[in-house]
Amino acid sequence: MRDPFGATEAPPALDTAQDALFLDFDGCLVEIAPRPDAICVPDRLGLGLAALAARLDGALAIVSGRSLRELEHYLAGFDGPMVGSHGAESRGLGEAPLRPEGLLALQAELAEFAAQKGLLYEPKSLGAGLHFRARPELQAETEAFAARAALRFPGFEVQLAKMAVELRPRGASKDGALARLTRRAPFAGRRPVYAGDDVTDEPALAWAEAHGGYGVKVGPGDTAASYRLGAPDQVRAWLARPLGEDAWDV
Ligand SMILES: [Mg+2]
Structure with missing residues (x-):
């Protein structure tokens, strides 16, 4: 039975001859943790992605809201393209990062708000996040604070996330990153899978669907994707399958 949110089916097996694969990190490759630095990363993940990337002739990129340096840390062994900070910085693509004015002042304001309210403050290389997972009753107040901060720091905009709100460089987006990546080798001409x-x-996810490929939504929730996997362990099993490997378990 289809759920009210649309996509329920597991995705088809990856076609390593024609797919270009774009993968989010938190909640997709690894389970969300109570704190962003408390995630469990399977030992095999970085090297497994490297092996899969080789099968795809290099057409595998990480596209995450995390800072690039954290992605590099958690995915050691994978040396392919990475897009961090929601598209504002990247590795291996020869792009200059977006560096809006006021980053340090913005971070100081968010850190102070977090300290006052008992929220978890997450500094990021090109922005900052406020996590209200421990104080969900403060969601509306936190989001309103972030919206006001974005008015004072016009180089940044609000990004809502799971139990968190972020300020990220204005104009950065994952779909924008996908549009840029798919214009260049080795991604160009392949079917985008996100x-x-x-x-x-x-x-x-909508961009991949609209450009001849497909999206895979991980976990519950409404989506533009045609396919769904329940959790990161299922994503890892789907990625390991073309290599004839078992899921890359924690
Ligand atoms: Mg995610």
Whole structure:
């Protein structure tokens, strides 16, 4: 039975000869943790992605809201393209990062708000996040604060996320990153396949669907994607299958 949110089917097996694969990180490759630095990363993940990328002739990129340096840390062993900070910075693509004015002042304001309210503050290389997972009753107040901050720091805009709100460089987006990546080798001419779990991924899932490929929504929630996997362990099993490997377990 189809659920009211649309996509329920597991995706088809990856076609390594023609797919270009774009993968979100948190909630897609690894389970969301109570704190962003408390995730469990399977030992095999980085090297497994490297092996899969080789099968795809290099057409595999990570597209995440995390800072690039954190992605590099957690995915050691994978040296392919990475897009971090929701598209504002990248590795291996020869792109200059977006560096809006006022980053340090913005971070100081968010850190102070977090300290006052008992929220978890997450500094990011090109922005900052406020996590209200421990104080969900403060969601509306936190989002309103972030919206006011974005008015004072026009180089940044609000990005809503799971139990968090972020300020990220204005104009950065995962679908924008996908549009840029798919114009260049080795992604160009391949079928875009995007997997992600969060509202920040929806424009990218929709972009893949609209450009001859497909999206894979991870976990519950409404989506533009045609396919769905229940959790990151299922994503890892789907990625390991073309290599004839078992799921890359934690
Ligand atoms: Mg995610």
